[in-house]
Amino acid sequence: MTLRLAPGTAWADALSRATAATPEAFTGDRLRNHLVGAWEDAGQPAPLHSPIDGTRLGARSRLDARTAALAVRDAAEQHRQWAATWLPERRARVQAALEELSAHRDLLALLQVWEIGAPWSQACADVDRALDAAGRSVDQAEHQLKDRDPLPGPVSHLPSWQHPMSVLVQAELAQLLTGNAVIARIPSQGGAVGLTVAHAIMARAGLPVTLLSGCGTELSPVLVRSREIGAVSRPGEQDSGNAWGIWEFSQWDRLVGHLRTGFAYGKQHGAAYRRFVVQRELVDRFLDAYLPVLKTVHFGHPLAVATDGDPLPELDYGPLISADTATELRREVDEAISGGAVPLHRGSPDAGRFLDGQDTSAYVAPTALLVRSGRTERPAGPFGPVDTIVVADTEDELLSELNAPAGTPAASLAVDDEELAGKLARDERASQVTITHFPGNP
Numbered sequence: 001m002t003l004r005l006a007p008g009t010a011w012a013d014a015l016s017r018a019t020a021a022t023p024e025a026f027t028g029d030r031l032r033n034h035l036v037g038a039w040e041d042a043g044q045p046a047p048l049h050s051p052i053d054g055t056r057l058g059a060r061s062r063l064d065a066r067t068a069a070l071a072v073r074d075a076a077e078q079h080r081q082w083a084a085t086w087l088p089e090r091r092a093r094v095q096a097a098l099e100e101l102s103a104h105r106d107l108l109a110l111l112q113v114w115e116i117g118a119p120w121s122q123a124c125a126d127v128d129r130a131l132d133a134a135g136r137s138v139d140q141a142e143h144q145l146k147d148r149d150p151l152p153g154p155v156s157h158l159p160s161w162q163h164p165m166s167v168l169v170q171a172e173l174a175q176l177l178t179g180n181a182v183i184a185r186i187p188s189q190g191g192a193v194g195l196t197v198a199h200a201i202m203a204r205a206g207l208p209v210t211l212l213s214g215c216g217t218e219l220s221p222v223l224v225r226s227r228e229i230g231a232v233s234r235p236g237e238q239d240s241g242n243a244w245g246i247w248e249f250s251q252w253d254r255l256v257g258h259l260r261t262g263f264a265y266g267k268q269h270g271a272a273y274r275r276f277v278v279q280r281e282l283v284d285r286f287l288d289a290y291l292p293v294l295k296t297v298h299f300g301h302p303l304a305v306a307t308d309g310d311p312l313p314e315l316d317y318g319p320l321i322s323a324d325t326a327t328e329l330r331r332e333v334d335e336a337i338s339g340g341a342v343p344l345h346r347g348s349p350d351a352g353r354f355l356d357g358q359d360t361s362a363y364v365a366p367t368a369l370l371v372r373s374g375r376t377e378r379p380a381g382p383f384g385p386v387d388t389i390v391v392a393d394t395e396d397e398l399l400s401e402l403n404a405p406a407g408t409p410a411a412s413l414a415v416d417d418e419e420l421a422g423k424l425a426r427d428e429r430a431s432q433v434t435i436t437h438f439p440g441n442p
Helices: 011-021 065-083 087-103 105-116 120-139 164-178 192-204 216-225 252-264 280-294 323-338 395-402 418-426
Strands: 033-035 038-040 044-049 056-062 155-157 182-185 209-212 231-233 242-246 274-279 342-346 367-371 386-392 410-414 432-436
Touching: 011 056, 011 105, 011 192, 033 065, 033 192, 056 192, 065 182, 065 209, 065 216, 087 105, 087 120, 087 164, 087 192, 105 120, 105 164, 105 192, 120 164, 155 164, 164 182, 164 192, 182 216, 192 209, 242 395, 252 280, 274 280, 274 395, 280 342, 280 367, 280 386, 323 342, 323 367, 323 386, 386 395, 395 418, 410 418
Parallel strands: 155 182, 155 231, 182 209, 242 274, 242 410, 274 386, 367 386, 410 432
Antiparallel strands: 033 038, 033 209, 044 056, 342 367
């Protein structure tokens, strides 16, 4: 079946809509920086490409440290003025920005599809989470901010490319409502155009936002160590995976939905690199539930349709954030297998939905590896649709594997007995532990 781009979704269409919505933020297809209260062309152009098919998206303008320092000093002055602004005025301006962001919801989602490769439904969900959360903050401003004062200086954001709206923009709107000016460095790997449009809308509403692009190694010292900075945030960063512990468990039919949902983030997001630690006696039952899910995962071009009237495809994931990232992940999988990991499933790239002749170098098919407890023959992760499965014989082995590597941001426990699940959770070092205890749950 020959696929084509859905009408109106080509990058040229998306860029045209972006420049029409916020012309002040663009010079042709080059993004401008917002500093000292104005949009500027300063900086060296650096090309942007889509992970979907390598399409050139435009260029961002990379600033040097000196220019960034000037921007920080001005942001600090804006912060002093904004912190002294009464809450009703702050609330009105945030509400105005929120209304215009909502009016451009579909554009922001389409930009996210092209820039980070998110399927349409996931991109829409990311934008909606940001708008909904910001709306709740506005509605509850008097209650939430009753005993909160602005920081001594602006909040400096050094975000990853993950969740550009639902993490970064959502956080900024909440901080602006509190009386803080915000500074954001555009992620180097994705999200630049969408964030530029969003910040243009915020600036247009009279909010004190500064948006800078540049090399992290050059700008980070300024954006982190400058005495004017009130706080530093690194939204979206994850440096480890999501561990699943399966012990004394029997509700396999109800676990299937959780297994599939994980692939909604499997190719990109830091918490998605999954490590399943399974009780030896349950491995066969786990694989009976898990492998059929793996074999029906859908991936490919997020905007490819069979006919012009078709809805955009319901994919579990699209490309990784770049072809280099995909190449590195494939290399790590090969090395893991050479080191002793057993490939339980290796999907074929041919199973993806692609346009004829499309560059597919940023795509990786679903993969599952069985690795030995305590060994290192596993991808270093944490990215991509590659799961590892470890067999545990004792509760101590289960916890040891769940806690390796240190710093796992999230863990889930599938355990029938609620008391046992609570005991295991207390010994789990993840920052967030979810107990999947089906019996008796509503």
